[in-house]
Amino acid sequence: MSDTITVFDKLVPNQALNNDLYADPPTDYFPALFRTISEASGLRAPREEFLLEESSLRSLEDMASNPVNLRLFELLAKLVRARSVLEIGSFVGLSAMTLARAVGESGRVTTIEKFPHFAEIAVRNFQANGLADRIELRLGDASEVIPTLPSDQTFDLIFIDGNKERYAEYFLALEPRLQPGGLFVVDDVLFHGDALNTVSQTEKGAGARKMLETAAAAKSYLRLLLPVGNGILLLFKP
Numbered sequence: 001m002s003d004t005i006t007v008f009d010k011l012v013p014n015q016a017l018n019n020d021l022y023a024d025p026p027t028d029y030f031p032a033l034f035r036t037i038s039e040a041s042g043l044r045a046p047r048e049e050f051l052l053e054e055s056s057l058r059s060l061e062d063m064a065s066n067p068v069n070l071r072l073f074e075l076l077a078k079l080v081r082a083r084s085v086l087e088i089g090s091f092v093g094l095s096a097m098t099l100a101r102a103v104g105e106s107g108r109v110t111t112i113e114k115f116p117h118f119a120e121i122a123v124r125n126f127q128a129n130g131l132a133d134r135i136e137l138r139l140g141d142a143s144e145v146i147p148t149l150p151s152d153q154t155f156d157l158i159f160i161d162g163n164k165e166r167y168a169e170y171f172l173a174l175e176p177r178l179q180p181g182g183l184f185v186v187d188d189v190l191f192h193g194d195a196l197n198t199v200s201q202t203e204k205g206a207g208a209r210k211m212l213e214t215a216a217a218a219k220s221y222l223r224l225l226l227p228v229g230n231g232i233l234l235l236f237k238p
């Protein structure tokens with residue numbers, strides 16, 4: 001039957017069945033969607049929300065979480081009442097600062113960044129926004145930094161947003177450090193569609209795919225891959 005509706009026909013807002021009443025010019029669709037989300041959610045642009053030094057190498061739009069994802073992470077941190085957060089991949093510190101605000105004055109965020117150029121900007125941003133006392137930046141490759149974290153340090157929320165090739169490795173290494181009632185948030189797990197390919201086109205896509213297979217096997221967690229942005233994977237530890 002040609003008009004059979006499948007289970008995947010209404011996953012994201014711009015699919016035909018979810019926007020068949022949209023009547024304005026197609027080129028206005030995404031700006032209107034973003035504006036509507038922003039207004040309904042009271043989102044502010046990161047450059048208004050924070051005093052932000054940026055990188056001359058990569059733009060915020062290219063590398064940092066967008067305001068919708070940032071609000072989601074803030075909301076999730078509040079919902080799990082996170083006091084202690086770990087992030088892999090600081091870039092210029094936008095998500096770390098968002099999470100630092102979410103954990104409150106007595107909370108702590110540890111963020112790991114491999115590249116000194118980004119790390120130095122991030123630290124200056126933490127200072128400029130009065131958040132330096134809540135955020136510790138650990139410079140280095142996450143695979144080398146993770147084993148050096150204090151052996152008794154645990155987290156309520158772990159945000160994995162660094163090199164996709166090692167996502168599954170980070171998840172497995174950090175599992176014992178996530179508190180019961182805590183949440184893993186793993187960004188970009190669809191990796192531009194590469195994680196859906198039968199044969200991965202890139203090493204990053206293969207890494208994202210491996211993370212998804214690892215999540216599939218992690219049956220003790222309540223899991224959801226949100227079809228938002230580049231794919232956001234949530235794993236809640238009961």
Ligand SMILES: C[S@@+](CC[C@H](N)C(=O)[O-])C[C@H]1O[C@@H](n2cnc3c(N)ncnc32)[C@H](O)[C@@H]1O
Nearest residue numbers: 064065089091094095113114141142161162163
């Ligand atoms: C997508 S950006 C992070 C964006 C940031 N979390 C945000 O939402 O604003 C990924 C970051 O991971 C860093 N990175 C890449 N490989 C890494 C590694 N092996 N260890 C730690 N950080 C790494 C990159 O330099 C980059 O700054």
